[in-house]
Amino acid sequence: MTLRAVRQTTRRRTIDPHTLPTTRASIDTEASTDRQRRRVMRSSRPPAGLAPTLLGAVLLSAVVLAAWSGPAAAACELRSRGGAIKHVVHLQFDNVHLQRDNPNVPSDLEQMPHLLDFLVGDGTVGGNQRVAPAAQKASETLTVITGLHGDRTGVPIGDSYGTFRSDGGVGFTSAFGYWTATGGDGRPLMLSDTGRTVPAPWVPFTRAGCDVGAFAITGLTLQQLGSDVANVLDARATAGDPAQASADLLGIAIHCARNSPLCGNADARPDILPDEPGGYVGFDALFGNRHVQPVISPSAPVKDIDGDVIADVAGHPGFPGASAATAAAALGYAAAMLEAGVPVVYASIGDVRARDATGQRAAGPGERAIVARLADDDAAFKRFVDRLAANGISKRNTLFVVTSTGTDRFVGRAPRPPACDGVTVPCSYPQIGAFDALINRLLATERRNVTAFDIRPGSAPPFYIHGDPLAADPLTRTLQQDVGVLDVRNPVTGKTDRLAAMLADRAAMQILHMITASPARSPSFIMFGDPDYVQRTAPNGNDCALPPACVAIDPAVAWVSGNVQQAVGSSWFAIAGPGVAHLGQTTDMVSGPADLRPTMLALLGLADRYLHDGVVLADVLNAAALPTALAASRDAFTTLAQAYRDLNDPLGQFGRNSLALATRAIRGTDTTYARYLDAIGAVSAQRDALAGEIKARLAGAAFAHRPIAPIDAHTLAGRADALIRDVEDLAGSSIGPADRPWKAASDAH
Secondary structure (H helix, E strand, O other): OOHHHHHHHOOOOOOOOOOOOOEOOHHHHHHHHHHHHHHHHHHOOOOOOOOHHHHHHHHHHHHHHHHHOOOOOOOOOOOOOOOOOOEEEEEEEEOOOOOOOEOOEOOOOOOOHHHHHHHHHOEEEEEEEOOOOOOOHHHHHHHHHHOOOHHHOOOOOOOEEEEEOOOOOEEEEEOOOEOOOEOOOOOEOOEOOOOOEOOOOOHHHHHOOOOEEEEOOEEOEOOOOOHHHHHHOOHHHHOOOHHHHHHHHOOEEEEOOOOOHHHOOOOOEEOOOOOOOOOOOOOEEEEOHHHHHHHHOOOOOOEOOOOOEOEOOOOOEOOOOHHHOOHHHHHHHHHHHHHOOOOEEEEEEOOOOOEOOOOOOEOOOOOHHHHHHHHHHHHHHHHHHHHHHHOOOOOOOEEEEEEEEOOOEEOEOOOEOOOOOOOOOOOEOOOEOEEEEEHHHHHHHHOOOOOOEEEOOEOOOEEEEOOOOOOOOHHHHHHHHHHHOOEEEOOOOOOEEEOEEEEEEHHHHHHOOOOOOOHHHOOOEEEEEOOOEEEEOOOOOOOOOOOOOOEEEEOOOOEEOOOHHHOOOOEEEEEEOOOEOOOEEEOOOOEOHHHHHHHHHHHHOEOOOOOOOOOOOHHHEOHHHOOHHHHHOHHHHHHHHHHHHHHHOOOOHHHHHHHHHHHHHHOOOHHHHHHHHHHHHHHHHHHHHHHHHHHHHHHHHHHOOOOOOHHHHHHHHHHHHHHHHHHHHHHHHHOOOOOOHHHHHHHOO
């Protein structure tokens, strides 16, 4: 055993109020293991007078022996009620839409009938899912696979984030990384609210004896050749051609159960999770196609669902890259893992938003490039499920969970011909592309404001003011107000557009679950802008009278994501398999990305060792498949879950009211803003306390055999409603007549 593993074994076990047992039956198992360890330690107690260093060595050896003792390889024990579920397939699409982007053009899912019929026929497709503000692929993926909002994953804002450096400057870090990666502030990338690394999502499965495979999923696979590979494998592993190393090592992994035969070879590496609650010793993993392919396809390279070798653009077999992860490639690798005996597989399919035939501009709804890609992905899915069925893997014994990250929005003029449907009559667009706005130059021109700041480009850019001034500092207040009143001339219509729809300071971001345990990651404020515009900064702050233009059409960017206008009711999820209610396609049920993790684990009879921010979607599960305590108090659970969602979802009613309140206060006087800070701080603390109380009750019913009494549900729901109304009153009364910028955004849907 390595010294690192020994240190991990002896890490002090802490009891966190947010922790829960890994499975419903594991409380007794964990207690029994602890008793065994204590007996070993007592029997190993040295005679009085033994030197302290020798005493430590004896106790250390006893703990290591106890940690490594146990049965040989255990079978995968998914504990669904009735025991029907033997496999889990978790598929993630990137910006595949359930709703239509053009009223005449079938939606993405409508153009994938095999996928949609598969999910609707024996399951549920929920079409009223609201995502977090400023969410993009990385941040939303982490919420889906952990059940936590961004403030508890460390990555609440998009695919990259800024950090304030000690010199007052700002650096930016990719949000894509392996689970134990380090962020730009020197702290864990996946930073929990406790200041440690977030518990890993594969752990409940591997502790239950189940191997977990992953293809193109951030966090579960190595994402970068530099730090990720050096920390997990060895820097020498990347020697040679970087493209070959990327295909060999990135984007693919198997996290093995203890003593799994798949990891019984020299390619396996310790699956090191030093912050995992309860410790995580004796588990190994295989990283990259170089190490996975020999155990799932020993005689030949892994092939896609069409029979072609999965390779990058240069022909290197292995990971093709996240953007090139077509359905054929992702599903082909997933099928190979399942057929090799990996019972739980996560796979991500790349963005279908292709360029047009010229390769110079983005494609719009109904254009040939997108229609062809959707048809290819749908055909690949049909071959995938047919192939699995031929190997005994079907909805009769497999849980399928399907999600789509991102809620991008098309920016372009009306198509030609106007009645095109894309399928029988292809569409074309005379003008396509979002409007790039160089915001530092606009500020210098319109407001004479040359404050030094950085942003992450997008329609909802976070601002990082150099020097990190406080919220009430005149530098912050002036820049916020100047950003809030910027107007530009629309380059297509010629009309004047107000760039900022809403503004969120740190107090509002706290309520929206966008403030992490690292103050260095907290933006000064966020501008939720007009969704037709992408805010950027120019290398200099020249007046807009000088070229190039401060506002221009960018034909390469026609799909814009990460804004509140797209956040409510514009995304979807699907779940099918044993125990799932056959609700078909429905918008009657409000959901969020954080709900999928607890719903899946409740159905499987597993649990995480922390409280989720999401809740079990009880309506999605058959009564016989629900945990017994939840089933016994289903009405009370549902009542309380709805109140909790309104209170604690990033854009639940409480969050929406708070964002409207913040926008009004930021645009008001300094006196008004000071009153707002006092008020919002108090209600935020009350919200956090009440939300914590409610989610503990909900988790108790789902994972700890504690039914919810109707009177308790009624009382807690009443308290939540009262607090929501308090914030609504603040927005409408204390601050002044609200201009309701949120209402304008929500009316778009």
